[in-house]
Amino acid sequence: MNLTRRGLVAATAMLPAAAGAQDARARLNALKPAGFPREPIEMTVVYPAGGGMDITARVVQRFFEKATGERSLVNNRTGGAGLVGHTWLATQAPADGHAVGIVANLIFSDAVRSQGRWSWTDLDHIAHINAEPLNLVVNAEGPFRQGGLPAILEAARARPGTIRALNVPGGYYEYLIEQLEAAAGARFLRVPFQGGAPGITALLGNNIDLGFGFFAEVRGHLAANRLLPIAVTGRTRTVFLPDTPTVNNVTGRDDVNWGVSRWVAIPKAVPADRKAWLAAAFHAAINDPEAAAEFRNLGALPDPALNTPEALQADVVRMAQAERDFLIASGRAQR
Known part of the structure; x- marks a missing residue:
């Protein structure tokens, strides 16, 4: 078997990893x-x-x-x-x-x-x-494609019970909705799902207005410009969406860290x-x-x-x- 110099160097470099x-x-x-x-x-x-x-x-x-x-x-x-x-x-x-x-x-x-x-x-x-934190996302062709989280909170305050939010009952999605409502004096229509992924599917079909998901659940849709990020939970912005504000930034709270x-x-x-x-x-x-x-x-x-x-x-x-x-x-x- 003949090896080029580059191939020999590469093969040699792999030896410590293989031995490890x-x-x-x-x-x-x-x-x-x-x-x-x-x-x-x-x-x-x-x-x-x-x-x-x-x-x-x-x-x-x-x-x-x-x-x-x-x-x-x-x-x-x-x-x-x-x-x-x-x-x-x-x-x-x-x-x-x-x-x-x-x-x-x-x-x-x-x-x-x-x-x-x-x-x-x-x-x-x-x-x-x-x-990882939760990412708040909207449909890129939906009614909230502009205005970010403030626009959704204002709509949920002006038209209580009509803005549809993804909810996985009894957990962090529900807690997050409650904190958003308390911060804005708003009320969402909570649409229940078994997990985040089915809810993101519903958001892609414009069957809900606001979705929450982990990065792996939304990354492909963000890259394809089908979803837009509007906020993340946590005390600091995420390195994966550095231009996206935290919920705390938008609402003035310091406890939305789910x-x-x-x-x-x-x-x-x-x-x-x-x-x-x-x-x-x-x-x-x-x-x-x-x-x-x-x-x-x-x-x-x-x-x-x-x-x-x-x-x-x-x-x-x-x-x-x-x-x-x-x-x-x-x-x-x-x-």
Whole structure:
């Protein structure tokens, strides 16, 4: 076989990466319990296919298989705007290590909606994936293609109950609508969907006026000039839409910071040796440089400070308490 000088340099440059991958696989194999896994690892997503959580899970799945050599599958257990899948993970998922959840901080509101049947503490939270804000978007050919968020808020104030907004009941979409209404003295018509992706489809058809979505759900439509970004949640503008103001910028508030933090969770009763291997395997998958590049391309960034199960667990506790404070303040929960 003949190699050009350029090809030889490229092949040589690949050797450390290949060796590193082999070393990582060897470490995982040394940690892997005997006879496990004996079947594909099921990664449960509680929202429909095509949404931000589903897209994230399929990236994780691909790099999990690359890191471990094991088979896996993504299963969309949908219904109840996430409640069905979260309930299954917390109460019915087998605790043998073959079922994991690709979950997000949206789980906290579903735990409240479960009325005590289960808690987010019934799961162990083992590997941080990424985080991102919500993007507020409108149809580029719709009635609010000009004027941005102020125009929509003014219309919802002048014609209460007529401006149609995407709503996934019992979660951040609903909380965001309430904060917009409070800031502007407005009232939206809340149109319920099982997840963000079906709502974005409705927005593309001009069946609603205001949509909320994660970057992966709207990026292609933004690039094709079918949707327009009008605001993002969070304390600062996103690097992916640097010219788009935050909701806080527009409304003068400082508390419209709803976004998503995603991670891997498993039933608490999973044996310790299997739990340790799963945590290491997902850590290896998510921290693959190619996976990190894909997540960035989707508009989601990891937080290096959450790179251990212990750090993630502490952050989950912090997020849960912050949401509980909001639920108490909004009358959804009692102190």
